[in-house]
Amino acid sequence: MSKDLVIKDLHISVQGEPIIKGLNLSVKQGEIHALMGPNGSGKSTLANSLMGHPLYEIDSGEVIFDGADVLDLEPNERAKLGLFLAFQYPTTIPGVSLANFLRLAVSAVRGKSENGSGNDGLIPMREFRRELRDKMKQLGVDDSFARRYLNDGFSGGEKKRAEILQLAMLEPKIAILDETDSGLDIDAVRIVGESVSSLIGPDLGVLIITHYPRLLDYIRPEFVHILLDGRIVESGGWELTQMLETEGYEPIREKHGITDKEE
Amino acid sequence: MATSEKNTIEELDISKEYQYGFHDDITPKFKSRKGLDESVINEMCDIKGEPDWMREYRLNAYQIFKQKPMTKWGGDLTQLDFDDIYYYVKASDRSERSWDDVPDDIKKTFDRLGIPEAERKFLAGVGAQYDSEVVYHNIVEELDKIGVVFLDTDTAIKEYPDLVKKYFGTIIPSADNQFAALNSAAWSGGSFVYVPPGVKVEYPLQAYFRINSENMGQFERTLIIADEGSQVHYVEGCTAPTYSSESLHSAVVEIVCMKGSRVRYTTIQNWANNVYNLVTKRAFAYEDAQMEWVDGNLGSKLTMKYPSVYMMEPGARGDILSIAFASKGQHQDAGAKVYHCAPHTTSQITSKSISKDGGRSSYRGWVDVAKGAKGCKSHVVCDALILDKDSRSDTYPVIEIGESDTNIEHEARVSKIGEEQLFYLMSRGLSEEEASTMIVNGFIEPLVKELPMEYAVEMNRLIQLQMEGSVG
Known part of the structure; x- marks a missing residue:
């Protein structure tokens, strides 16, 4: 039976400040999703929270994996269920x-x-x-x-390759890749991208979290979501990455009336 | 034996309950009364049949000991009562215990450490006949062929009186410190090793093989002489908890590394929690000689131990690797001392300590460069790992430089097991305890990889045991 990761109306805060503000997302085994968003949109908060990092406070919502709510589980228990996080900074x-x-x-x-x-x-x-x-x-x-x-x-590239090696060895059902391409040069991105790509199959669901689409040239997602200000504001297919590549996040911000906190 | 009877010999009180619930089923023939004085020393010399020079040496040391004030630095010694200690129990008269009397938790510890059956019985104080006697005998025969002497120090005094007399107490004189004086007056057992010029002993000499001799006494005295160009590795102790009914262990270890020789001395000790472990270890390294101390301290109530190397001639080198694990109610005051007495000498001190459950570990180090000792190098690294907020770590480094042409580096780091490290390992399926244990094992890896294989395996298991139940 397929093991799905289902996130329902999730609210997360860090030191009292809301970061994720009602996020819904569903990833099935065998599917590849990309969650894209600019810096500060809550990507890493989401990734770490899904794995159970103690720093993040879950205010409300549910994260269902394989039919059970995992929010009360320790990180190791989540890992045993088949959840994996490739760290941005191992x-x-x-x-x-x-x-x-x-x-x-x-x-x-x-x-x-x-x-x-x-x-x-x-x-x-x-x-x-x-x-x-x-x-x-x-x-x-x-x-x-x-x-x-x-x-x-380890160099930056070696760290990311070690993460992917761990992914390969632990054989999770759902893997979350948190900014796996960050800090890598073009060659390193290609190597890591091809590595992940070689692991893709019907038993592995992948959620690629990134602010930059270049990793997606190697691992092409079927589903693309855009995260802005703690919410998924757009979901679609490959065409979304193309749009981001040419126009950036600004048109989407304007469309949803969100100001860029970075500036 | 007749001489012993005229002195005050007390029957062992068989009703005494030892810590961990051991008791003796068979009454040893004799044991000195509590406390130390001339008559106890004389009695000891009589029983051992020691030569007059050793009797004088002991009595002289006793006078020095009496004059020394109680040590005020280091750890808290106020609870230590010298009059409440037995200074001599003849080893062959040590008790036989029944394996059935050994508490289950200790059996379990042996089990977990993977200690072989025969050794367990010895370690638990069961049975004086230990199979390793045969092993030891074979080793001694092998060593004999290449001229290496490996004896307990009591026997060495009888068989090699001139050699022992020449070096005994020359590296650590009785007056060196209070506990060296005490050991010089009351010592028993320990090892004597002599390696002839140019001989390289291929395998580690393990005190372990002769634990049936008087090696594991409270006041052992070890003397190692590595003649020119020789090489030897000596290993003492073991990772299994050492149960002692007495609360003071005060050893002296003297090592002479002659020109071009290389000596490594490895200690792993895990004392019961009531023991004051106050040990003086020192080596003199002559021209181009290399001395290495690898010193692992677990358990005890208080350990004060600072292996030292005096580099006496150019080209000498001293390396000291010290690891201390302080758990609940324990204070590990450990460290190292290096004295650059000659030019172009080199030293390296690596100290690692772990404090847990309110334990306290201190690094106490001394780097000394004599005036005129040009071109010396010393590198000191102190790493402390604190596992919880109740635990404590201090460093007390002293650097005395009498020569400007010197290169000294000192690095000190204190770290805690980071939330990020735990989260990372737990996200890979490890429990919090497994994750903490892994981080601690990684921390002491530099020591463990220097240990002989079987010790390394035991050491890792021991850390695992120490870490059990440490995570709420």
Whole structure:
């Protein structure tokens, strides 16, 4: 059965200030959505809140995933249900190798009952190594990644590729990509875009959050939404990205009577 | 034995309940009465059959100890009562306990640490006959072929009296500090290692193999002599909790690194929470010699330990890696001292501490560069990780530079487990406890990767145990 992410009339604030003001969105497994908006429109607030970041206060609304309200769940419980967030700014964890971290994460997400895991509750080392090697090969990630400390000393592009590798290993039902293209040069965007693209299939729903359409050249969304001032003001198809590319956000702002907070 | 009877020997009070509920089923033959004085020392010397020079050495040290005022710096020692401590229990007369008497939580700890069955029994104080005796015997035979001496210090005094006498107390004199004086008066056990010129010992010498000897005493005395161009790695302690019925552990470790030699001394200790762990460790490194201390401290009520390296001749190098984990009711006052006594000497101090559940960790460091010791380099890095708001971390660095042509760097960082780090790891399916544990394990990785494999594995499991239930 398809696992859908359904967001209903969601209101979120940060330190008392409303950021998301009644947002509705539905992403099905196998669908690709793009949520586009300028800086300050609430994109990252939404992404982090969907994953359960403690900083954000959910004022009202529902987030239903696989038929259950996830708003009361811890981030790890959401991950176990099949939700994934590729971070805009992945944190550094010194001294923890990407491989060790991923083995624990994969074991946690898949649960102990499957995979004939050993006494320690972890996926068997050989099985894990084989899988990791295959996925790294598929994504064109260098072998040395596995031994390096998690995001420690990684370049911007390497961090994003490590995020996509984690996505590939954790095999979520719905993945949220928060500004995965930010801070990357053209080549890095292409590499990351192609990596994500290679993972797309009927079992993966993707919500790409971005303010800039270039990543979408590699992962073409079927659904495009425009986020302004905490609300989705337009939804449509590919043509919306084309319009943004040529005209920017200004005509949409005018149409909906929203002033640009950035200025 | 006859000599011992004329002195005051107290029958062990078998009704005494030791911490963790151990009790002795078999009464040891003797144990000195509580407290230390000349008669207790004389009695000890008689039982051990020690030469006169050692008896004089002890009695002299005892006079020094009596004159030393109580140590005021470091941690709180006001609760430490020197008169309420047994200073000598003959190891072979130590009690036999039944495995059935070992509390379940301790059995569980051994289980979780993956300690082999035979070792568990020893660690829990069950059974004096430990299989490793055979292992030790084989190792000693191997070492003998290449001229390496690896004995407990009591035996070494009898078998290598000249060698021991030549170096004993030369690195750490009795008068060095209050606890060195106490150890010099009351020491028992510890290891004696001599590595002949040019010999490289391929595998770590583990005190662990001879835990059946008097090694795990309260006042052990270790002396390691690495002759010219030799190489040795010595490992002491283990990650399993060390249960002691006595509340004071005060060891002295002296190391001589002769020209071009290389010595690494690794300690992992996890004392019971009632123990004052007050240890003096010092090495002299001569021309082009390299001394490395790897020192991991867990448990205890108060640990005061600052391994030091005196770089005596040009080209000498001292590296000290220290890790302390202070949990509830614990104070880890740990650090390092380096003395650049000669030109072109190099030192590196890396200190990492973790404070949790109201625990307190302090870094106390000393970097000294003598006048005229040109071209010295010293690099100090102090990292503290504080896990909650009740816990505390301090640093007390002292840098004394008598020479302007010197390169000293000191970095200190205090960090907390960040909300962002936790969120990141939790978003990948890890529970808050798993995430915190992973961050702590990553933090101590620089130490763990320096440990022999089996210690590294145990160390990680131990951190996991320490972190259990730490997240509300």
